[in-house]
Amino acid sequence: MKKPKPRREIVARALCWHDGRPQDTKFEGRPVWESYLPAADEVLTMLNEAGALAGDVDTEASA
Template identity: 40%
Template sequence: MVKGKGSERAARALCEAEGLACDIRFEGAPMWQSFLPQVQTVLAAIADPGVAHGEEWTRIITHLRAQAGPR
């Protein structure tokens, strides 16, 4: 179950996509926290003013959803 806000929700989603339990401890913290660097990388890419918007952004989201598989 994805819960929380922003970066936490994204990190939990990545964790779940890998088939891992989000709240088990890993290196002293919940497993989902180990995915925060990937989330920050994606957020930085999105914030880049050079990133295309509109139809291109829709294609990116569609691709990411397809990669995540069925929910």
């Protein structure tokens, strides 16, 4: 069974994809998506502070 990816990686890959960059292409010896980890950390921090990761988000606001 495949190990699930950490949220941090999922968010970093999504940001990379959103920018139109190939996620797994190597840049300076590392996958491009890894350069998005600082931004992913910010997103996760903001979601955590908003209670989104606990399921406490007002879904009507995002609809």
